[in-house]
Amino acid sequence: MITDRKLRLTICGNHIFTLRENTLSRIRSAKKILIQVPEGFKPCATRVAEAILAKTNDSEVDIDASSNFGSCLLDLEIVREYDLVIHFGHDRYPLWEPPENVAFEDVVYEPELNKEVLEELIRDLKERKLRRVLLYVTQQHKNLYGTIRKFLLMHGITVVNDKRKSLAFGCVYPDIAVLSNSVDAVIMVSGGSFHSLGAGISLGGLKPVFKVDPYRCTYVDMTETVRKVLKVRFGKIFLANKASNWLIIAGIAGQYRPDVVSAVKQAIVAKGGKYFIARCMYLTNATLANLDNPHIDSIVVTSCPRLPIDDLSDYHKPVLTPGEALYVLGKHHSYRFPW
Numbered sequence: 001m002i003t004d005r006k007l008r009l010t011i012c013g014n015h016i017f018t019l020r021e022n023t024l025s026r027i028r029s030a031k032k033i034l035i036q037v038p039e040g041f042k043p044c045a046t047r048v049a050e051a052i053l054a055k056t057n058d059s060e061v062d063i064d065a066s067s068n069f070g071s072c073l074l075d076l077e078i079v080r081e082y083d084l085v086i087h088f089g090h091d092r093y094p095l096w097e098p099p100e101n102v103a104f105e106d107v108v109y110e111p112e113l114n115k116e117v118l119e120e121l122i123r124d125l126k127e128r129k130l131r132r133v134l135l136y137v138t139q140q141h142k143n144l145y146g147t148i149r150k151f152l153l154m155h156g157i158t159v160v161n162d163k164r165k166s167l168a169f170g171c172v173y174p175d176i177a178v179l180s181n182s183v184d185a186v187i188m189v190s191g192g193s194f195h196s197l198g199a200g201i202s203l204g205g206l207k208p209v210f211k212v213d214p215y216r217c218t219y220v221d222m223t224e225t226v227r228k229v230l231k232v233r234f235g236k237i238f239l240a241n242k243a244s245n246w247l248i249i250a251g252i253a254g255q256y257r258p259d260v261v262s263a264v265k266q267a268i269v270a271k272g273g274k275y276f277i278a279r280c281m282y283l284t285n286a287t288l289a290n291l292d293n294p295h296i297d298s299i300v301v302t303s304c305p306r307l308p309i310d311d312l313s314d315y316h317k318p319v320l321t322p323g324e325a326l327y328v329l330g331k332h333h334s335y336r337f338p339w
């Protein structure tokens with residue numbers, strides 16, 4: 001009987017690449033396999049490919065060298081060429097049904113989290129009377145959710161979301177809008193600032209966000225950083241207020257959101273504006289500058305809603321997320337992220 005049990009495939013640095021039993025059985029019957037790993041793990045790709053090759057009957061195992069920013073953005077042309085695509089380091093993007101030949105597998109950060117970091121965080125939470133929290137983790141730290149939750153509970157901090165609703169993506173924080181009124185703060189377990197910033201923006205800066213970084217063994221109060229980013233976002237919103245001609249960027253695969261595109265289109269027309277839609281896989285500053293012209297007043301990105309915030313906030317015209325555009329266009333009555 002094949003179960004969903006996870007097996008260790010290989011180790012690269014401090015990370016363990018795992019495989020579900022189910023995927024192992026798919027590997028055995030696949031003739032052509034493609035492996036995909038996130039950007040930071042690219043140097044591990046040959047090791048992973050070798051480990052998979054050892055489990056096949058002499059099948060072809062190729063590495064996808066293209067950028068891999070998330071499970072939302074797969075090149076469907078390439079995916080179609082393979083019997084099995086093993087995508088490591090991201091769970092399935094919850095807002096999209098990917099092709100059936102794609103399997104999503106974990107990359108787990110192995111070292112345990114230093115308890116002193118949590119003790120300091122708990123002291124800080126208690127001093128500030130923050131007793132109820134939402135606890136989110138990223139894929140590499142899914143294994144820490146249980147330990148951290150237990151530790152917080154033991155020290156009188158209530159975690160309101162359960163494990164099934166704890167995995168964060170840069171634009172998806174399960175139940176954050178529903179539960180935000182019943183919590184005092186958010187704790188995000190992740191390296192870097194990308195996910196904690198997204199959580200703070202999703203809350204419109206209204207609740208404190210703490211980042212617990214298992215790589216650096218630190219915790220950081222991100223609240224001020226979130227506020228600074230939101231100030232910039234409100235500046236962009238103000239500038240877009242008089243826009244009549246809009247460029248709507250639409251993506252592909254899981255970043256193609258017809259409902260969001262349609263909502264933005266309708267809102268622009270209702271306000272007497274005009275729009276053009278441009279499709280692209282990866283939107284960069286250079287791609288946008290190439291397409292831009294003096295008739296375009298404002299741009300809204302419906303593919304990855306983090307691009308306007310993280311990559312394009314220096315662009316010389318306002319580049320908005322869908323939520324921001326719908327706010328400017330009068331469809332939302334307050335700031336909303338992502339749509």
Ligand code: SF4
Pocket residue numbers: 069070071072073093169170171172255303304305306
């Ligand atoms: S933030 Fe962008 S890259 Fe990340 S899951 Fe959302 S759409 Fe995909």
